[in-house]
Amino acid sequence: MELPKQFYFQNYYRILPFLILVVVLLSGCTSGFVGGARGTGRFDTVVIDAGHGGFDRGAKPVSGVYEKDLALDTATRLASQLRQKGLHVVETRTGDYFVTLDNRVAVSNRLKDSIFVSIHYNWAKRKKASGIETFYLNPNSARLASRIQSKMVGTYRCRDRGIKSRKLYVLRNNKRPAVLCELGFVSNRNENAIVQSSKTRQKLADSIASAILAERASYLSAPASDR
Numbered sequence: 001m002e003l004p005k006q007f008y009f010q011n012y013y014r015i016l017p018f019l020i021l022v023v024v025l026l027s028g029c030t031s032g033f034v035g036g037a038r039g040t041g042r043f044d045t046v047v048i049d050a051g052h053g054g055f056d057r058g059a060k061p062v063s064g065v066y067e068k069d070l071a072l073d074t075a076t077r078l079a080s081q082l083r084q085k086g087l088h089v090v091e092t093r094t095g096d097y098f099v100t101l102d103n104r105v106a107v108s109n110r111l112k113d114s115i116f117v118s119i120h121y122n123w124a125k126r127k128k129a130s131g132i133e134t135f136y137l138n139p140n141s142a143r144l145a146s147r148i149q150s151k152m153v154g155t156y157r158c159r160d161r162g163i164k165s166r167k168l169y170v171l172r173n174n175k176r177p178a179v180l181c182e183l184g185f186v187s188n189r190n191e192n193a194i195v196q197s198s199k200t201r202q203k204l205a206d207s208i209a210s211a212i213l214a215e216r217a218s219y220l221s222a223p224a225s226d227r
């Protein structure tokens, strides 16, 4: 018995969502969130860049200290964590002074075996805006960005804003794999209260450190041809 054409048409639409799901799952297997994105290549030095400083105070919080102080504190915690694990760490600033974006980028551009990790806190006019996000530009930084992002969002209850490719100055002008992390909105009353706590900043620093170590470990254990 020949079924009317309409029958096939209706059934096609019934299985379409299923077909889309299969395609999405299959593509996820080959270009997975962390595994498929391109890696940094082997590195031994981490350049840690605490955003802002000096007269450039960065974002103004609802209450408490400015972005420049939160960023420096987090960057210092991250640096000491990585040094404890035996990594060579260079900081673009270690105190409350202004450093130009050019000078920040020059630090990693001078160091051939380095990656560049910039630490910031976010701000938005919309007071409800919240969450953590990580920016990268060069595809070789995507996997590191993914690793850092997924570790950071586990530190406190927050919105996962994901990783985003963005032509930010310190990413655009960097010759090394580079990411810029936005660790929460100081313009959001709840989130600001969370990130103003040193306990939270220690957790954030630890999470970034573990992501960096995982990225590095993937090269230390990989055969030379994969580097």
Ligand SMILES: [Zn+2]
Pocket (backbone or CB within 6 Å): 051, 052, 058, 059, 067, 120, 121
């Ligand atoms: Zn900033």
